[in-house]
Structures are given as C-alpha cells and as structure tokens.
Amino acid sequence: MRSYATSLLLFGLLAPSRAATVAHDLREEIAARDCCQTLQSQLGPTAVLFPGSAGFQQLVNSYYSAQESEIISQCRVSAHSAQDVSDAIKIITKGGCKFSVRSAGHMTWAGAANIQAPGVAIDLKQLNGVNVSADKKVVSLGPGGSWGPVYDALDPFNITVVGGRSNTVGVGGFILGGGFSNLSPAHGFASDNVVNYEVVLADGRIVNANKTSNPDLFHGLKGGSTNLGIITRYDVNAFPLTPKWGGSRGYNVSQGPAIFDAMIKFIKKLPQEPLGGGSVVWGYSEDLKNDTIFGSFAYLGADATESKAQLFSEMLDVPPTFDTIRTNTDQQWLDSEVDVAFPGGLRRIFSTLTLKVDREIAEGIYRKSHDAFAGLVGKPGVSWTASFQPISITHLQATERAGGTPQGLSPEDGDLILLNLNTVWVEESDDAAMQAAVRDVINWGTKEAKRRNVLHPWLYINYALPDQKVYESYGKANVDALLKIKNKFDPKNTFGKLWKGGFKL
Structure with missing residues (x-):
C-alpha cells in the first residue's frame, strides 16, 4: 500500500526532498499516536491526558511563561509515582517518540520543559510530596512541588531546606540547575545539599544515586540537566528554622552606584556572618512608567538587631523611596515579594552572565539595557530588570565541602556577581524585538566584561537563554566527565535523541 507522501510524489505534487520530510512527519505522528494509546492503556485514562480535556489544559496553563503554555503536545502523562515515569519511559522509548519532562514548569x-505534537509530555507536577525523616535531618521532596507549599509543610517541624526565593518556583528544575537560596552563603547550592536522588534511567530502571550507590551519577546530576536521568525524588539536608528579617527597599535610580557599592561591602562581610542574602535590581517598571532600582534583603540569624544592622549597615544607610522590611517574618513572606514583582502567565525570558565584583560593569549593563529597551517600553506589559546577585566565597566553600560541582566553580574564583536579565511582555508580536534587545545587552555585557577583565565564564543554567553555551562554560574537563557518566548510564544515547528541552551535552 502506498504512503500518502509516495502517492503525492508519483503524481508530481511533491519534490523528492519534501516528500521525504512529509513521510518522516507522518511516521512521527503515527508513532506518537501509538505511544499515547499504549500509555493510556497501561497507565489509565486519568494518567494520560489529551488536548481538549480539562485536565490537560489545567496542566498546560500552569507553566510560568506564556510561551510554554502555548505549546500543545500529542498527549500528556500525569505521573503520580516513579513507577509511572518508568513505565512511560519504556513505552515512549520503545516507540521512538520524542518527549519532554516538566517538574513545575x-x-x-x-x-x-514542553514539546509540540507529535511529541509526548511527561508531567511530574503531581509528584509534589514533602516527607520528613524521623530525626528531622532529611526531607524528601517530589520534583513537581513548589517552594511555598514546601515551606508551609516544614514549618510545623521547625525546620527548613536550601530552597527557592519564590513561592512559585518549582522544586525539580531549581535543584537540578543548582539552586540559589537565601541559605546559600552558609550552605551552598540547593544541589550541594542533596543526599540522594531517586532517578529513572533511559532504560526505565529506577535507581538511587548518592555517595555510596552510583556515586558518579550522584555527582553528575548536580550538572546533568536533561542528559542523565529523570529525577523523581530529592532527599535533601534539613536545617533548623530561624526567624527571618528582610524585605525590599526602593531607591531613586540615581542612587544606583551608592547601593551597589553598599552591596559590595555587604558581600565582603559575609565570611564573618554568612547568614544574609540580598540583591540589587535595576530596571524599568511598567507600573511606575520609569526606571527604578530596589534592593532585596534577608537575614536568617536569630532576631539580633545589632548583628543584622552591622551586616547590612551600608545598604540600610542609603535613603529609600519605599521600605517593606519586616522583623520576625518567614520565608514565604519574603518570597511573596518576589512573586508580586515577577508574576507568571506573561511572555518572559531570562538571560545571564557571571561577573567579578565590579560596580562599573553593573552600571554599564544597566545603561545598555536602558538604551536597548528604549524603543519597547510603553508597549503592552513591557518591563525589564537586571538583577545582580552575590555569589560569595563562603557559598563556594560550602560547595567544595559538599564534594564540589561539575559546573566549574571553586572558592579560587573569589566573590562573584550573578546577572539575571529578566524581561517580560504581553504581545506575541513583540517576541522578536524583545529577544533581539536581550541578546544585544548580553552580547554587549560579554564583550565589555571581557574588556574590563571582569567576566567569569560560568553560566547559570536556570537563567540561561537556550542558545547560551552553558556546558562550554563548565570547562572541558567537567564536560568530559559528564559525557563519561552519560555514556555509562545511557549508552544508546536514548535521552540525547528523544528527550527534548533543557540543555544537551
């Protein structure tokens, strides 16, 4: 029986190259339909959802960015257990179907973390458990949870974890990419505090990876992205819950240099008291219709006013235009300030650079951003922020104590500054212009930082553009080590061929 593409070719309606493409597309569509039907037959109708159903649309709408919510897969596997993920991987890989994996999105x-039909989406959002060990030293977290509910669940135990600074950020992607926290100056990345991963491998096996079982995989998953395995549970260190002091302060944009200098002094104090988190954010606010600057503050020690005043003294000396700082508050309230400033459901992209501590490059990036977005401000929903976040040497020392990272950072790098250029807009018609402006800023920042000898090569995967060379930034030795781990646990390169999204080795 002739295929549709063959028939068109014989009648002269398709060029040979186009016929091959159509035939390939048809094979993918047929394979995807077969995969989805088999998945539904084996996992059940409530676990495999199709476009048009309420459950499917509810999961798609829960992505953070509008761009991800617009992508419609062939079907969506709503996994409720590691076994569901294992079964799905066996079916999907046997059928040769392309797929994506979403934790919280x-x-x-x-x-x-999404894929267009004929791809299949594996959704881990229902894997959102929070379980505390009997001795309250380890917390087991499902990848589909978000940090607000995690903190709520841990409060009654009087413990916390190295987690996100937004209530809506997901557990899985945050830890998989490293994870910056207000606890990072004392305890390093969130990934430094993982004691065990439960992982589904490319052949569908469910294994544990820790310091004694699959230790190479355990190390690799701290920089593995979508290459080594699908993590279905993170077991992480817990720490005593302490009162929080913090909030935000706004400033006149002309005070930018002063507040940035104050942040540098704050960074230099962290080795004596690594209990504070903060950032300086320059940008354009659609609400204010003007450029703005604000600082975020978090102090995680006991409610010792003298201590936190000393740690943040220079930053607190700069006169604010508004002040939301509270004493004796909690992480959820601190995170809510971030959530109000950076809401979901809009068109948005992040991009990143890592810099040595230098005020002039930060000022330059602000000015370049102001110019690059000048023709776009005033369009519906357009805002941008350049957030400068410290990576203290105490953070990198904690990473080293935990066994190091394959991401290419060490205490020898000294104090660093992480840039997150965060842009938001509403209209799809503005996509190209916004993306071009972002790349203009990042390209300028890269060249200028190199010229000033203040560019660090590392790129933070959770803030990176899809075409930023994340793995190249880890260094050849780390990439070679990760490839060796990948070849051991996925010798057929199944995930490389079929798992779309994330960053690939």
Whole structure:
C-alpha cells in the first residue's frame, strides 16, 4: 500500500526532498499516536491526558511563561509515582517518540520543559510530596512541588531546606540547575545539599544515586540537566528554622552606584556572618512608567538587631523611596515579594552572565539595557530588570565541602556577581524585538566584561537563554566527565535523541 507522501510524489505534487520530510512527519505522528494509546492503556485514562480535556489544559496553563503554555503536545502523562515515569519511559522509548519532562514548569523559553505534537509530555507536577525523616535531618521532596507549599509543610517541624526565593518556583528544575537560596552563603547550592536522588534511567530502571550507590551519577546530576536521568525524588539536608528579617527597599535610580557599592561591602562581610542574602535590581517598571532600582534583603540569624544592622549597615544607610522590611517574618513572606514583582502567565525570558565584583560593569549593563529597551517600553506589559546577585566565597566553600560541582566553580574564583536579565511582555508580536534587545545587552555585557577583565565564564543554567553555551562554560574537563557518566548510564544515547528541552551535552 502506498504512503500518502509516495502517492503525492508519483503524481508530481511533491519534490523528492519534501516528500521525504512529509513521510518522516507522518511516521512521527503515527508513532506518537501509538505511544499515547499504549500509555493510556497501561497507565489509565486519568494518567494520560489529551488536548481538549480539562485536565490537560489545567496542566498546560500552569507553566510560568506564556510561551510554554502555548505549546500543545500529542498527549500528556500525569505521573503520580516513579513507577509511572518508568513505565512511560519504556513505552515512549520503545516507540521512538520524542518527549519532554516538566517538574513545575518555571523555565521560561518555549520548549524548555514542553514539546509540540507529535511529541509526548511527561508531567511530574503531581509528584509534589514533602516527607520528613524521623530525626528531622532529611526531607524528601517530589520534583513537581513548589517552594511555598514546601515551606508551609516544614514549618510545623521547625525546620527548613536550601530552597527557592519564590513561592512559585518549582522544586525539580531549581535543584537540578543548582539552586540559589537565601541559605546559600552558609550552605551552598540547593544541589550541594542533596543526599540522594531517586532517578529513572533511559532504560526505565529506577535507581538511587548518592555517595555510596552510583556515586558518579550522584555527582553528575548536580550538572546533568536533561542528559542523565529523570529525577523523581530529592532527599535533601534539613536545617533548623530561624526567624527571618528582610524585605525590599526602593531607591531613586540615581542612587544606583551608592547601593551597589553598599552591596559590595555587604558581600565582603559575609565570611564573618554568612547568614544574609540580598540583591540589587535595576530596571524599568511598567507600573511606575520609569526606571527604578530596589534592593532585596534577608537575614536568617536569630532576631539580633545589632548583628543584622552591622551586616547590612551600608545598604540600610542609603535613603529609600519605599521600605517593606519586616522583623520576625518567614520565608514565604519574603518570597511573596518576589512573586508580586515577577508574576507568571506573561511572555518572559531570562538571560545571564557571571561577573567579578565590579560596580562599573553593573552600571554599564544597566545603561545598555536602558538604551536597548528604549524603543519597547510603553508597549503592552513591557518591563525589564537586571538583577545582580552575590555569589560569595563562603557559598563556594560550602560547595567544595559538599564534594564540589561539575559546573566549574571553586572558592579560587573569589566573590562573584550573578546577572539575571529578566524581561517580560504581553504581545506575541513583540517576541522578536524583545529577544533581539536581550541578546544585544548580553552580547554587549560579554564583550565589555571581557574588556574590563571582569567576566567569569560560568553560566547559570536556570537563567540561561537556550542558545547560551552553558556546558562550554563548565570547562572541558567537567564536560568530559559528564559525557563519561552519560555514556555509562545511557549508552544508546536514548535521552540525547528523544528527550527534548533543557540543555544537551
């Protein structure tokens, strides 16, 4: 029996190259339909959802960015257990179907954790458990949870974890990419505090990876993205819950240099008291119709006013235009300030650079951003922020104590500044212009930082554009080590061929 593409070719309606493409597309569509039907037959109708159903649309609408919510897969596997993920992987890989994996869906660029039909989406949002060990030293977290509910669940136990600074950020992607926390100056990345991963491998096996079982995989998963396995549970260190002091302060944009200098002094104090988190954010606010600057503050020690005043003294000396700082508050309230400033459901992209501590490059990036977005401000929903976040040497020392990272950072790098250029807009028609402006800023910042000898090569995967060279930034030795781990646990490169999204080795 002739295929549809063959028939068109014989009648002269398709060029040979186009016929091959159509035939390939048809094979993918047929394979995807077969995969979805088999998945539904084996996992059940409530676990495999199709476009048009309420359950399917509810999951798609829960992505953080509008770009991800617009992508419609062939079907969606709503996994409720590691076994569901294992069964799905066996069916999907046997059928040769392309797929994506979503934990909570906070990455912003289209296709980061979603896939267009005929691809199949594996959704881990229902894997959102929070379980505390009997001795309250370890917390087991499902990848589909978000940090607000995690903190709520841990409060009655009087413990916390190295988690996100937004209530809506997901557990899985946050830890998988490293994870910056207000606890990072004392305890490093969130990934430094993982004691065990439960992982589904490319052949569908469910294994544990820790310091004694699959230790190479355990190390690799701290920089593995979508290459080594699908993590279905994170077991992480717990720490005593302490009162929080913090909030935000706004400033006149002309005070930018002063507040940035004050942040540098704050960074230099962290080795004596690594209990504070903060950032300086320059940008354009649609609400204010003007450029703005604000600082975020978090102090995690006991409610010792003298201590936190000393740690943040220079930053607190700069006169604010508004002040939301509270004493004796909690992480959820601190995170809510971020959630109000950076809401979901809009068109959004992140981009990143890592810099040595230098005020002039930060000022330059602000000015370049102001110019690059000048023709776009005033369009519906357009805002941008350049957030400068410290990576203290105490953070990198904690990472080293935990066994190091394959991401290419060490205490020898000294104090660093992480840039997150966060842009938001509403209209799809503005996509190209916004993306061009972002790349203009990042390209300028890269060249200028190199010229000033203040560029660090590392790129933070959770903030990176899809075409930023994340793995190249880890260094050849780390990439070679990760490839060796990948070849051991996925010798057929199944995930490389079929798992779309994330960053690939």
